[in-house]
Amino acid sequence: MHKPGYRLALFATLLTVVVVLLGAYTRLTHAGLGCPDWPGCYGFLGVPMSEHKQAIAEARFPEAPVEVAKGWYEMIHRYFAGSLGLVILLIAVQAVRRREEPAQPVKLPLAVLALVILQGAFGMWTVTLQLWPQVVTAHLLGGFATLSLLTLLTLRLSGRFAPLQLSGRLRALAAACLLLVIGQIALGGWVSSNYAAVACVDLPTCHGEWWPAMDFGKGFHLTQHIGPNYLGGQLDSDARTAIHMSHRIGAVLVTLALLVLAWRLHAARLSRLAGLLVLALAVQVSLGISNVIFHLPLLVAVAHNAGGAALLLTMVLINYRLRAASPAMREASHLMGRRTTLVSSGLVQGR
16 A cells, blocks of 8 residues: 555656656757846746846846746756655654654665755756756756665555565665666766767767777866856867767766666566666666757656656666565565465464
């Protein structure tokens, strides 16, 4: 049976998916600075639409002419993100009020609340620091982290999926693969925030070479200056190529690792989990290849973000299913098995 708060947690998880995709759409349409201030837009609660308001807006921010479409992309993302924050606050309040109830998660909802508050700060810094790549990447990772933790909370409140009694090696492999997926998502965020997605437009080579000219020092220079407007990126071609190729190499390594994990899951008679993992991986790899072949079409690029989220959540589900049973759960399982044996031998009368 579902535990109290399950439906609200599920709703928050689905809402987070929408927020993550809206964030990707905003970033990919170059609308991250569609409103040059925060949390409003040119000093208004919404995008200025009338000629009078637009004149006021351009007087306030002469270096940022009003672009209505981009402004709305940004503000819609903020509206949904703000709504998500309120839902997560409600989840945390309810968790604290139910803290005396058995198996009621409290630390996890509070952790999600702290993370979403930090996400609000990153959203503000994304604008005030003019798309500084470090902040943009951190903001993207924060969105995926929020989605992962809410998914974990939903699984815990679902009342399903008891821990599986499997080898510690399989659990360790699944945990390592989860870290690899997180690292690959971080690389993808760095690609996006530095506008390196089309640094290579051919496959499997790049600029017709297997190992093109690359500048890893500049590409992964994490102390870039705060101050310039990073819309469109500031790095040269060799630096962007280094970032792009690193993401490609990471994709190969992650694919190999996840295929090994899928094979191990299948061998452990967890064919559904293995099939789900292979499907999520195949879709994400296909979308990544399509981005290169078709030169980053908007819908495919947004879908690639969705595919990354789906792959990450698949790994969260796998690690949740493979988690070790607690001593109390092992003892309960042992007693249940012993009672079943006694009943079957006629020594105990079952009720």
